[in-house]
Amino acid sequence: MSGLDELDRPGDPQTPAAPRRGAGDPVKALMHRHRELCERAVDPMEIAAGLEAHGVTDRTAARFRHRDVFSLAEEMYARIPRGDDTPPPPASTALPRPRPDRALLTLLPGALCAAALTGLRFTDGRPRLLVAAAGVLAVTLALRQVLAKGPLGPRRGTRPGRRRTALWTVLLLAHAALGEGLLRAAVAGGPDGPPTGAPDGPWPLAAVPLLTLTLACAPAAWCAHLLTAGACRRLDASRGLEEFSASVQPVLLGVFTLFLGALGALTAVCAAALDEPPAYAPTLTLGALLFLARLLTAHGFPQVPAVVLAATGTATALAPATVLAARLPGCGALAVPVDTLVTAWGPASVSVLLCAAAALPLLVHAFRTLSRASAHARTAHRC
Template identity: 50%
Template sequence: MTTQTADPTGMAETPAHGTDVTGGRARATLSASARASHSHSDSDSDSGYDSGSGSGSRTARVVRRTPADPVRVLMHRHRELCERAVDPLEIAAGLEAHGVTDRTAARFRHRDVFSLAEELYARVPRADEDDVPARAPEPREHDTSLPTAWAAYALLPGALCALTLLGADGLSGAARVAAVAAGVLATLAALLLCLRRGPLRADGYAPWARTGWLLLYAAAGDGVLRWLLGDGPLWAPSPATLVGLAAALAPAAWCGRLLTVQAHRRLRMSRGTQDFGAAVRPLLFGVFALYAAALALLLYGASRLGFGGSFAVSAVAVGALLFLARLLAVHGLPRAGATGLTLACAAEITVLAVLLAARLPGCEALAAPVRAVARGWGAGALPALACGAAALGLLAHAAVALSRASAHAGRRD
């Protein structure tokens, strides 16, 4: 007599006492059945279902699965970027601009955005590779100087402005007016040449009205302010300020080129966005300090060479503001620079408007703050405060914006 004993599969029958010749075969059949059942269960789990227990019925349960190749998702999402990229740095910049960080790259099994970009660049074929021109050779890492032609372009505005002022001193009447007009046109042509080619080129960025106002105020605004305050004549220009600011285009171009070359070098050496930002911020501050020192020396030298006028801190603030606004525009951030120029112009216009309104009956109190600042620190303190505050705001914004790889990877000088 035999008894039924249940095993984990519930399908085997074994004798209660003793053994017979069929015992080994039954155990072999039981083992094969268990292996088949276990294999079937694994197959169901891999296909997205799991086997239930209890009454014997199977309950379908959806199992969340991650893709075997997570990078393929990014390949499809950013295929156009990867197909048009000429190097992995452009892909890294594009990914960063779309919000991909090192933490995001870790979810795609990469240590940082740069290594993720390298894999995307290697796996995605270039679009129409036969039609793409050969890549330009990479600049040598020690080449941080300007080309010879660019050095001449950058020196032209300052030289032409100085020659115009020197030539006008020995003339009078109509000849002097003609010489000044010709010199102004030549200086403007050289200025346009410098701003449309080379390290200071920024497509679609032309705040000419705001730049012209700042330069005009730097040259003659202090005289107008003193006249409104009753402390001097209306016409008291400072030509030395214009000469110094025009000559400062040369160090501005060199500093812009230096920032571009050194940022690309750090972009190639960095292994993460945080490392790149930490390396670029001191570089930005150093380049800005270098330009400010060169600007101050040029303004001081122009004032000592007899062009007329004296050295003014407000002129340094104007030059620093114009440099930072141009630097942001060069790296694809023109709106911030234009905003800084607008705020500085608005502050200067507001000061003049307040002094004019104070001349109306009963409105003398409006000019009290302006008079207090002018008498305490001089008339030049007002434009220095306006342009200096705007420059500091742009410098803080540049420290954040230019520490991203996307602000440098697309720049090709």
């Protein structure tokens, strides 16, 4: 039972006098219960979002003689003690503006990946291995910075132990580059050697998905910024939590569709530039999964994305592992599911199936979570 419901229960004979004083002024009792929220709030919208996060609904606000949570939050904000020099509350939620340095940072992973792929095409032998190692290190460090700052970074206050979504993002990108080649080689009886970075090697590199997904950091950050800006505008215009939720869901759907469109266009451009097949299905499904995970993480909900990404990454790694393990005596049945999928739809079908199965429930979770005002309370002033 929430603390708000306790305000409506009959008083106990041994209850101290404070609750009885709150019976005459229920808003004051609510302010005392959420004192920390009221004191650190910079505007009424932040109080409304915080109340929603604690389970307060428009129906609950009616008990305090208010039509909705936003109206209740406005009274609570107005009753916060302030000095004479405290500025009045802002008339509207400040819309975030993208910073040029962080906008350029989102271009860095794609640029470094393109440089590394170019170096692999013009080198051979040990120089190629050195270029590959330098490229992996540079792209990983750039991705780490992009996923830690700006619209794709975690909300301030997120505990470091919950930032493992960045690690699984890098591992899934590595699987997009090498996983399909390893699976194809394993089904054919290989691999006969380590990856060389050459398209015709024993463990071929899928350059198009890797380049596309690293370049997609820029449109992903821009789409995340559009979602934050759209949520800010609707916080100003909405007069109830249900109204806000209904108005922000189309924005979320539009942002998600816009990102998929940009990802498809990038896939076509990268395929033409590298003169390789586009591989739309694996790129779009993995891109959708990673984008949804970053949106949830950036708004302060990293737990579910971390579990989903970990399960997807583990499953994609187990696919070639089962094929290799099936070569042991008496373990031939382990490779039957993967062999069936590869025979019917090709090696890419395993990754597509796993990423799609993970992205669909994550999309539903994102629609339920990111349509709440509390999801945007602390991102309203971010860039």
